[in-house]
Amino acid sequence: MTHSANISARRTPRQYRSRQTVEAVLAAVPLILKRHGAGAMTTNRIAEVAGVSIGSLYQYFPDKRSVFSALHERHVVDVRSLLERHVASYGSAPFSAFVVDLVEELVDLHCVDMELHRLISVAINEGPEHFRAALHAAFAECIIRCGARDMDRILFVLPNLVEGLVHGVTLSPLTSRQAKGEAVKATLAYLAVHPELSR
Template identity: 50%
Template sequence: MTTVKRTFRRREPTQQRSRQTVDCVLEAVQLVVKRHGTQAITTNRIAEAAGVSVGSLYQYFPDKRAIFTALHDRHVDDVRQVIGQTTAAYASAPLQDFTGELVRGLVNVHVDAAELHEIVSSAVPEGAVGFRNALHHTFGRVLSRADERQYSVDETERMLFVLPRMVESLVHGAVHQARALSRDVVRSEAIRTVQVYVNSF
């Protein structure tokens, strides 16, 4: 007898009410973390905080990982927005200014929900690689601008190797240090570190 492995897929919300339910569930996770801490996250608590039945929650999220994946997707959208807005606003700015503002925005996005970000990162570990790749693409476009031809091919390649990894490490590191240091200190140190590197060329 052939056995079939049952797979569960998240039901995609197609109507406004369904989308509202999904939004309520995702926002409820943050509420549970604030009230009870990260160790207390259960589907029952999330459903209670969202004001929906556990059955309704399972219609859209078969397990906690599905919830964390959806939270990660929402976080990715926030990161893309920061990158897009900074790239547009600093299109003609020096690399130092662009990099500083980019780091500022990315640190803010990550530190705003530091505890939740740690949980999501553990559930979706491949997110760090995707973030680094997005940064590589962004810096590649910025360095190819006409006003950045002051850098040689070798210098550009070196910066494309270092900057995405440096920014990713500093931004994600800010999440862990947010409890020990103030956001302003973490952000200013991250900006200073990246700008010192850029100014070395």
């Protein structure tokens, strides 16, 4: 997860019509994927499906990769908002319940437009380091609140485990429901060796 939004567009859309153009371009990408597949993804096709001229597209996106970067940034914002919301609402519930709820929501988020997630990951070559770091920070804050010991050991495993499971969903042949169930089982299996997190 990087801050690629500042480099993903030539101009920042300020007027309503400009914002509409950008939204139409971004919305065109999943439509093309569903109708024609990743091989048909060109800037000309994106502009055509978006209903804008290729010149209008290039005003905001210098190339196809910058369109994908903007979509990735939008996903980053969604993930951060989800993490912040969960941390803010974490009260007296067991830490394990917090983690399971979080894993389920993260899996749900990544099950929407899985092909789009795969395309963007390959196109912009974005690693999972920032996602793991955000998970690390969220888990650390909540572990401190529940007073668990061995925090360093837990934080060595848990963010990597959850990140791998959540991003693995986009490559899995399982249904979203099955993938969610397996991700939750794997997470609970790890948490079971730290009973202090279930209190």
